[in-house]
Amino acid sequence: MRKRQKTQSTRLRSTRERVKTRLTTPAPDPRWASVRTPPYVRVGARTTVLDVTDSLTVRDNRTGAEYEIPITDGTIKAADLGQIKLNDDTPGIATYDPGFVNTASCRSSVTFIDGEKGILEYRGYPIEQLAEKSNFLEVAYLLVHGELPTKEQYDHWVHHITYHTFVHENVKAFMQGFRYDAHPMGMLMASVGALSTFYPEAANISDPDNRQIQIIRMIAKMPTLGAWAFRHAQGKPYVYPDNDLSYAENFMSMLFKMSEVKYDPDPRIAKALDTLFILHADHEQNCSTNAVRSVGSSQVDPYSAVSAGIGALFGPLHGGANEAVLKMLRRIGNKSEIPAFIEGVKNGNERLMGFGHRVYKNYDPRAKIIKKACDDVFEVTGVNPLLEVAQELEKIALEDEYFVKRKLYPNVDFYSGLIYEALEFPPEMFTVLFAIGRTPGWLAQWQELIEDKEQKIARPKQIYTGDRQLTFVPAEERWA
Numbered sequence: 001m002r003k004r005q006k007t008q009s010t011r012l013r014s015t016r017e018r019v020k021t022r023l024t025t026p027a028p029d030p031r032w033a034s035v036r037t038p039p040y041v042r043v044g045a046r047t048t049v050l051d052v053t054d055s056l057t058v059r060d061n062r063t064g065a066e067y068e069i070p071i072t073d074g075t076i077k078a079a080d081l082g083q084i085k086l087n088d089d090t091p092g093i094a095t096y097d098p099g100f101v102n103t104a105s106c107r108s109s110v111t112f113i114d115g116e117k118g119i120l121e122y123r124g125y126p127i128e129q130l131a132e133k134s135n136f137l138e139v140a141y142l143l144v145h146g147e148l149p150t151k152e153q154y155d156h157w158v159h160h161i162t163y164h165t166f167v168h169e170n171v172k173a174f175m176q177g178f179r180y181d182a183h184p185m186g187m188l189m190a191s192v193g194a195l196s197t198f199y200p201e202a203a204n205i206s207d208p209d210n211r212q213i214q215i216i217r218m219i220a221k222m223p224t225l226g227a228w229a230f231r232h233a234q235g236k237p238y239v240y241p242d243n244d245l246s247y248a249e250n251f252m253s254m255l256f257k258m259s260e261v262k263y264d265p266d267p268r269i270a271k272a273l274d275t276l277f278i279l280h281a282d283h284e285q286n287c288s289t290n291a292v293r294s295v296g297s298s299q300v301d302p303y304s305a306v307s308a309g310i311g312a313l314f315g316p317l318h319g320g321a322n323e324a325v326l327k328m329l330r331r332i333g334n335k336s337e338i339p340a341f342i343e344g345v346k347n348g349n350e351r352l353m354g355f356g357h358r359v360y361k362n363y364d365p366r367a368k369i370i371k372k373a374c375d376d377v378f379e380v381t382g383v384n385p386l387l388e389v390a391q392e393l394e395k396i397a398l399e400d401e402y403f404v405k406r407k408l409y410p411n412v413d414f415y416s417g418l419i420y421e422a423l424e425f426p427p428e429m430f431t432v433l434f435a436i437g438r439t440p441g442w443l444a445q446w447q448e449l450i451e452d453k454e455q456k457i458a459r460p461k462q463i464y465t466g467d468r469q470l471t472f473v474p475a476e477e478r479w480a
């Protein structure tokens with residue numbers, strides 16, 4: 001204890017000395033108005049903020065200098081920290097945040113999430129209301145334009161999306177060139193990227209009208225490309241879009257139509273698919289959206305940016321969890337095995353897939369809606385026997401202290417895989433369905449990025465840990 005006190009007083013003394021030194025040096029960069037210049041610094045006592053209430057006082061114990069950094073919207077500007085320097089020859093302080101767990105990369109008015117309360121809103125509208133009373137294309141309009149359409153705007157939007165579902169025949173030839181067993185998500189990613197070669201004018205991203213037409217094209221063509229990727233793996237002929245059908249119905253037609261002249265979609269299945277698209281339409285700054293924004297920040301065309309988002313979504317930590325849920329439910333097999341499985345999870349042997357979320361510390365609002373959609377789908381397809389296992393698993397987990405204490409609730413993936421399986425989608429198609437739904441969100445965020453004057457090309461810092469100034473010895477000398 002004594003030793004600790006001594007250490008502290010030593011530290012204060014040396015800080016005092018350092019501050020004295022600093023008091024005699026010129027004030028820091030005058031461009032940084034928020035710097036508390038040395039006359040305001042009080043050493044050894046708590047400093048009171050005199051004039052700015054929404055600010056953070058930071059003391060650099062290396063120099064003893066204190067800085068007042070403005071707090072805006074609950075954040076400080078990382079660049080402000082860059083002004084805190086040991087001296088003019090050393091770089092300023094930076095933050096280290098792998099995975100951006102506590103770093104805002106943008107201002108956005110697209111989607112609001114309150115993870116503690118389990119709230120999700122698109123442009124201010126609760127997801128529950130949109131899922132129940134709207135439809136995917138109206139939600140897409142809302143995300144892209146920021147407000148709900150008038151009747152005229154809606155009709156115009158739906159008309160344009162419907163009539164842009166066709167793709168150039170060369171796209172078809174291009175897709176047919178994939179290996180017979182190509183993963184549909186890989187096909188989708190490549191095909192969306194390839195669209196930039198069909199629409200080179202898309203590179204003119206500063207023209208709002210041009211952006212709008214590319215947005216319409218992409219939302220319209222995603223189901224076509226997704227359905228064709230599905231048919232490809234099955235060795236079936238690709239089905240052209242049917243403009244008489246709704247967005248989800250047309251997708252079903254391109255997926256499942258065989259020799260019939262016109263595909264007759266079940267409206268309950270179409271409604272469930274439409275709802276799933278709504279639920280996946282945006283989720284603020286997740287991995288794939290961040291990828292779209294990051295690639296888009298180079299001012300590349302939107303097809304290239306969205307294809308990067310599809311790549312991010314392809315990864316098992318992002319889009320692939322519902323497949324893992326299905327595998328887990330199959331392994332558990334029946335209700336009597338659940339207690340042993342839960343014990344294994346609590347002992348740290350594995351995770352309960354479809355539970356827990358980085359943001360939601362409450363029931364994921366999308367999971368509640370999907371649970372309801374399950375009932376509608378199973379009414380048509382018959383109940384997936386794994387549903388019983390899933391429901392019992394959820395019941396037990398929600399009462400168990402391990403899950404309660406850690407705020408682990410079902411997430412969007414807990415039930416979605418069951419629906420997709422009931423609709424006879426192979427697991428590889430799950431992320432394709434996710435990508436179709438997420439497209440308006442990616443595009444709304446991309447457009448916001450382009451219009452945001454504060455945005456710059458994404459270029460994070462690094463902490464260099466490698467060697468320096470080595471002397472290169474040519475191969476013939478090294479290997480001699």
Ligand SMILES: CC(C)(COP(=O)(O)OP(=O)(O)OC[C@H]1O[C@@H](n2cnc3c(N)ncnc32)[C@H](O)[C@@H]1OP(=O)(O)O)[C@@H](O)C(=O)NCCC(=O)NCCS
Pocket residue numbers: 321345350351352353354355356357358359406408411412413
């Ligand atoms: C989504 C997920 C990656 C979020 O991770 P995170 O925010 O980094 O949370 P952490 O990994 O720090 O977990 C916090 C605690 O809860 C536990 N936990 C989190 N999710 C769990 C799960 N699904 N099953 C069992 N325990 C879990 C962790 O073991 C940890 O416990 P500890 O504090 O005793 O070490 C995580 O909950 C998970 O792996 N879930 C299963 C996969 C899934 O469904 N993903 C889809 C997300 S939409």
